[in-house]
Amino acid sequence: MTAIERVRRTRLTLAAGAIVVALAWGFAAALAILAALAFADVTSGTSQRDAGWHSVAAIVGGLVVATVLIWRSRRLTSVGRVALWLEEKIPGLHYSLVTAIEYDGVAANRPAIEAAVARHDIGAVTRRAVGRIVLPAIGAALTGLALLYVSPSSALGGAIFRSVTGKLPGAAAAVGNRLEGITVQVIPPAYTGERSTSLDDPASVSALIGSRIVLRGEGRAEGIIARAGATELKVEDARGGWMSGFAVPTRPTALMLRDRSYERIIVLQPRADNPPRIVLTSPERDSTLRAPRLMIRLTATATDDIGLEGAYFEYLVTTGSGEIFSARTITTPVQQFGGARRGPISGALDLASLNLKQGDVVSIRAITQDRNSLSGPGLATSDTRTFRIARAGEYDSVALEAAGPLPVDSSAMSQRMLIMMTEQLVREQKSLTRQQLVKRSTEIGDLEDRVRKRVHEILYEQEAGAAEDEHGAVEQADPHDHSDEPVPAHNRDLLEAYNALWEAVRSLQIAEPQPALPPMRVALKALDRARLANRMYLRGIPPKVIVDLARVRMTGKEKGSGNIRTPVSAADSARARFERRFSDAVELIESDPQRAVRAFTLLQVDALSSNPGFAAAVGEAIEAFRKGRDATLPLIRARRTLSGAPSATPGLPSWSGGP
Amino acid sequence: MPSRAEISSRVENVLRGLSFAALGLLIWLAFDRGRSETVVTARSANIESALADWSRMGISPDRIAVRLDSNPTPRQRDWLAALRGAGSQVSWSGSLSPVAVSVHPVTSPRGGLTILAAASGASPVIVSDDVGPLDTANARNGGASFSAPAATGIISARSGSTVATGLQHSTKPAKPLLVIGSAGWETKFVVTALEEDGWKVDASMRVAPGVSVTQGSSSAIDTSRYSAVIALDATAASRAQDIARYVAAGGGLVIAGPAAISDAFASLRASSPGRPDAPADLTSRAGAITLQSLPILPLSALRGDAIPIERRGSLIVSAARRHVAGRVLQHGYVDTWRWRLGGGEKSADEHREWWTKLVASAAMRGTTTAEASEGKPVDDAPLARLVEALGPAASGSGPGLASRAASISLWWLFIILSLSLLTEWALRRLRGLR
């Protein structure tokens, strides 16, 4: 091998070494940049999601380093420079190599030069020299790999390394904030027929009660804690990250997520399924009919916020008089709405089909229900329309006379009392002396006689000319009387009462209370019937009784007694608590903004039920904080909603603390 | 012909001489032999740095003139006063608006503040707290008053460029109230409204002779037990002597018109009630009743020491007076319960608020404690305190031209000295001499 060939070989070796060194150092630089950026991300708490630019930065840095090193080694392209390098490394050459290169082929003493060159092991020297620069470079590359391995980087280098070596025990890869970039899927209840919706990184979630919420985020589930109010939620690994699913709570709740030192709060706002509404549009008003013949057109409109199931009409038919009534309920077939939010129903009611009689009342209403199969169904009824069939005498002008209630009322009351007194006397009879028995019995007899006379007066007023027989009984109406005027029902009752009272008075006045009781009871029933019969004629025109207050004031025999009142609780005790918490949160804004946002978020959750306006304004303030905007206006609005607006008055008050 | 080097050498000598002369002059001036006075000025924008500069000067300025376009902070004001005490003649100028602020807690469970801002003319006064602006009013007859249901931090009142600041005060919870009246709608709804607003209420509602519905123990009417007594009608007359003793000891009393009719309250009431006055269409206003539409027993014979509070046209509806150590507020509204039941959507809230304010304006105030300012400066009457510290504003445009020239001569001497030395050195270097 000639000297030139040795030099050329050395040049190749050096070039190869330089390339290897450049590549190794470039690779080491790239890995070190990746590792350094990953560490920097962790320190600054920023997301690893933008690691793409890390790789770019690393590649660029590596290329720059490699390029610089190769550029610095450009002299190796020159044979002369390589020869000089060799001369420097091997002083014993005494420039023979350079000479050989300079005078290639034409030197006179070339064989001597070749021999001088050949005496030295240029290859070994070259290899040693290359080794001295290559080994550190390779060491640097390995160091870079090791650095990347221990770094939190999930970028290119780390992934390849892990994929080549597999998972090493005890090597927990540290990650950034796993609570960023959460997606929330809201799955409404099946009965609504609505599709699920997805929200990206929301600060609050509003969902129908009965919905299911699924949270998803990046990274592994281990170490993530989720709590909705006091309930701990399960967080599990899912494809591509972690997830947690739960049912929407029935009250506003703070969903607290924690990942090591990171915390996040999402406000859960449950919405209730409102009950439906139904409006009866026809018939428009109540009516009183002379005859039960009418075709009533029925229409109603039902509405609901989610979806209607169906609606129908209900008729309540009430029959009776006095205090005896019976009722029957009839419903029309249900008209289905199939989940529509608005539904009209219509029908027709033929009153003739209900077999109504005088005095009967038909109450008509529409009823609807929604499709809420979880907490309902919600039910709604419309206003009621009433159709009444008038009684025969209602249109008689006499019956409509504005008269007070018959004193029969008071007679009935007294009669009941007299019966009780007589029953008491009968119980005590055995323990009384004859004198006592006579005294008490005649007293009751006198009272009973007064009642009898009062009933006689009423009868006399109403049946002028009616005469008493020698026993005081009023002549009974002749059952064969062919007069055109039938005896009114109430008068027949009064006659029966009058005659029974006569019998009772006779027994009482001869101190025989026991035999007096049956006719007294007959009289009571008759008086009741008479009293009730009269009431129907006076419907709509109640009597006016004016109490003589001056006469009766404080004449009551019994005295009342003092008693203690229980205090009423404050109407809005939550407001004072919210005001305190609001002030405390405002004071944190300058010193600890993150804690301030946390405090406002929890306040918003607590206020959602009792003061939704205030909660909404606090929510706006939180949104402003998050976006770095000025939150003054939302905070002012929140405080005014909670506590009321301030007021200003020009001038200083003449009375301090005046209203 | 002198060479360049010679010329340069001569110039250097001249400069050296100039330097010695400047140095000599500086030394001479330092011995303060009838030197002209130093006058310094500053404006609001740079007063903070100027104060520091003046204080670092070896000799404090003879005259300090400050032009203010906003009130200095208490610290700056005190600093100027200290410079004045150290011998400087301090004057200030500028048209600062006078404003002062006073912050009082409302004596009621719902809290709140009354803010009184004194200001001149009809200038607008803006009141704010740590959150932001609270309200604005034009001053009239010396100022404006504000009522804030809630506020955070320090309260400030701004008029023009002057800002006065005040601290909130916290008070102990108000003591209970005592309501005395006959069983009826007014007594029932007054007690209910006050309780709904958070007051603790003792009550005595007379039903019949010797029969009352009571709440709490109203046996002793004492300033240690009650913030205020509310007498609604003549049934309270039987306790009039106890109530008078209570008010004289510092208690508060609210008398409604029907109670004031009784002569038992003659020594306490602000006025004997006049003939009743009622809007003609009262009965048709059911559903839209307001306080202004209620019948009244106007206060027609006001005592000399009574202050009218509220009017309806020419009639006085409410008035207040002091009775020894206590306060009495009398109103003439009849059946305020009608407003609560028959008013608009918020009438129950308004009725409640009105009664609380009424009671709060007469009730005994508890002891108050100023809340911590957390290091923020508080200045409730900035202009007054400025005048107190530094005297009234000076007229004139500031220091004269000659004195201004004298005050800056030291700097010029220093500049001349520095330049001459530097130039001499540069010339020598250029000549190559060492």
Place this chain on the structure above:
Amino acid sequence: MVGRAVSDFVFCTGRYESGDWDSAPTVPANLIDSIARYTEIPVGPAGVIVPLSSDAIFEYPLVYLTGHLPFRFTEAERRNVRRLVDRGGMIFLDDHNHDVGGVFHKTAMEEMTRTFAAPIDLPNTHPLYGAFFKFEDGPPTTSHELNGWGDNLVHKHLKAVMRGDRIAVLYSNKDYSSEWNYHPDNKRFSAVDNTRFGVNIIVYALTR
């Protein structure tokens, strides 16, 4: 009203659209008489009848309702009674049928539940039973409960819709409407005044 320093308590009978609201016409006079007999409460000498749908109802914080027929509120009536109760008023509703199987009771229960809340049994130790006269055993029995009509039961409890501790709506199956529906002058015949519980109701409404 303005001429008096303290306005009178005026007994109000509520008029509703759906049934026979006027079935006990002398109850107001009887109770007014009782209030005057036993208390010093200023009271109007006659009662008033006010439609529930009218805003005039807010002049009367205690409203008496009774009837036999179906009991249903119109929207306007429902709005008004709700507002009356929310602002501190009280309603006394009595089943004149005294029949828990009857149409008045069923519809009234439905309307109360729909308008306010489901009524609960009022404990017989409630302050209502000591508001003026003492009723140790709870609501006094009426002579109509076992008269063969209605459900023929003695109802041990009244029912109430509460607002906190306050009775907002008092509901009775005991037929006080029949018990008190007589001219007040006839009290002189009674050994025991059976309207005393009505005094308790009114005093309770005026003080709670």
